[in-house]
Amino acid sequence: MKVNALESCLLGGALGDSLGLPAEGLNAMRIARLWPAPLHHRFCGASGMVSDDTEHAVMTALSLADHEEDPAAFARALGKRLRWWFASVPAGIGLATARSILKLWCGVSPLHSGVWSAGNGPLMRAPVIGVKFSDDCDKRLAFTDASTRITHSDPRAREAARMIAEASALAAKNAQDEIEILKALEPFVESEEMKFRFAELRVGLQAGESVGALAGRIGKRPGFVSGFAPDSATVALFAWLRHRGDFRTTIETVVAAGGDTDTVAFVAGSLAGIDSGKEGMPREWITGLRDWPIHPRFLHEAAEGAIVRYPVWPFSLVRNGFFLFVVLVHALRRMLPPY
Numbered sequence: 001m002k003v004n005a006l007e008s009c010l011l012g013g014a015l016g017d018s019l020g021l022p023a024e025g026l027n028a029m030r031i032a033r034l035w036p037a038p039l040h041h042r043f044c045g046a047s048g049m050v051s052d053d054t055e056h057a058v059m060t061a062l063s064l065a066d067h068e069e070d071p072a073a074f075a076r077a078l079g080k081r082l083r084w085w086f087a088s089v090p091a092g093i094g095l096a097t098a099r100s101i102l103k104l105w106c107g108v109s110p111l112h113s114g115v116w117s118a119g120n121g122p123l124m125r126a127p128v129i130g131v132k133f134s135d136d137c138d139k140r141l142a143f144t145d146a147s148t149r150i151t152h153s154d155p156r157a158r159e160a161a162r163m164i165a166e167a168s169a170l171a172a173k174n175a176q177d178e179i180e181i182l183k184a185l186e187p188f189v190e191s192e193e194m195k196f197r198f199a200e201l202r203v204g205l206q207a208g209e210s211v212g213a214l215a216g217r218i219g220k221r222p223g224f225v226s227g228f229a230p231d232s233a234t235v236a237l238f239a240w241l242r243h244r245g246d247f248r249t250t251i252e253t254v255v256a257a258g259g260d261t262d263t264v265a266f267v268a269g270s271l272a273g274i275d276s277g278k279e280g281m282p283r284e285w286i287t288g289l290r291d292w293p294i295h296p297r298f299l300h301e302a303a304e305g306a307i308v309r310y311p312v313w314p315f316s317l318v319r320n321g322f323f324l325f326v327v328l329v330h331a332l333r334r335m336l337p338p339y
Contacts, residue, residue, distance in 0.1 A: 019285065118152070126144055129144050293308075
C-alpha cells in the first residue's frame with residue numbers, strides 16, 4: 001500500500017463530498033447556470049462542510065483500526081458508531097440507512113440489519129476498506145460485504161461496493177494500466193444493470209467521452225446521476241479513469257454532471273486522492289474545508305491511528321443543527337433564479 005494512502009483517500013473523499021454538497025439534487029444545466037466554473041467551496045460562505053459520505057468513511061476507518069482481523073467484530077463496532085451517529089440527527093440521511101439503523105437500535109444484529117435497497121450507503125464505506133486491505137483480497141471482500149450488510153441487502157449494492165473497494169486497492173497498489181484495471185474489475189460485475197453500465201464505461205473511455213456524456217447515456221434522467229449504486233459507482237469509476245492523475249478535473253467533471261453530486265464526487269475523490277496524494281490536491285480546497293470535528297487535521301490523525309472519537313455525541317447535535325440551518329438556506333436559494 002502507498003504511504004499515506006489512507007489519509008489521501010479520506011481527504012480526497014472529503015473534498016469531493018464538500019465541493020459536491022451544494023449542488024446535490026440539481027441537474028447539470030442548473031448547476032452550470034448557478035455556479036459557473038471554477039469550482040470552489042461554497043456550502044457555508046467560502047468554506048466547505050462534509051456530509052454523511054465522509055462521516056461514514058471516518059467511522060469505517062476507526063472501526064477497522066479496532067478490528068482488522070474479524071469482519072463480524074468490525075461490523076458490530078461500525079454498527080455501534082452508526083447508532084450514535086443517527087442519534088445526533090444527521091441531515092440528509094438516506095431512507096435505507098435510516099431504516100437499517102433503526103433496526104440496529106431495536107437490537108437486530110449488524111449482520112442482518114440491512115434493508116432491500118441498492119442505494120449508495122455502502123459506497124461511502126468501500127474506499128477505506130479497499131485501501132486498508134489492498135494486499136489481501138479475501139479480507140477486502142469479507143469486510144466490504146460485512147459493511148454492506150449493515151445497511152443494504154440488495155446484491156446490486158454489494159456488487160457496486162465491491163467494485164469500488166477493488167478500484168481503491170488497485171489505486172493504493174499504484175496500478176496504472178487502464179486495460180488491466182478494467183480486467184481486474186470485470187469479475188465483480190454480476191447484475192444486468194452493471195453489465196450494461198460497465199460496457200458503456202469501456203466504450204466511453206475508448207472514445208474519450210466526457211463524464212457528463214457517459215452519465216447521460218447510462219442514467220434515467222439527462223444531466224442527473226441517480227443515487228442508484230450502479231449509476232454512482234460507474235460514473236465515479238469513469239471520472240477517475242478518464243482524468244487519471246488530475247484530481248481537480250476529476251472532481252469538477254463529476255460535480256458538473258449533476259444529481260447525487262456529493263456521493264459521486266466523494267467516491268471519485270477517494271480514488272483520485274489515493275493517486276494524487278495530498279500534494280496533488282488544490283491547496284485552496286484543503287484549507288477551505290472548515291468543519292468540526294472532521295477537518296484535514298482530524299483526517300490525518302484518524303489515518304495515522306491516533307485515538308480520536310467519532311461521533312462526538314452529544315456535541316454532534318449542535319454541529320448538525322447548524323448544518324441543517326445551512327442546508328435550509330441553500331434550499332431557499334434554489335427557489336430563486338437563474339433556473
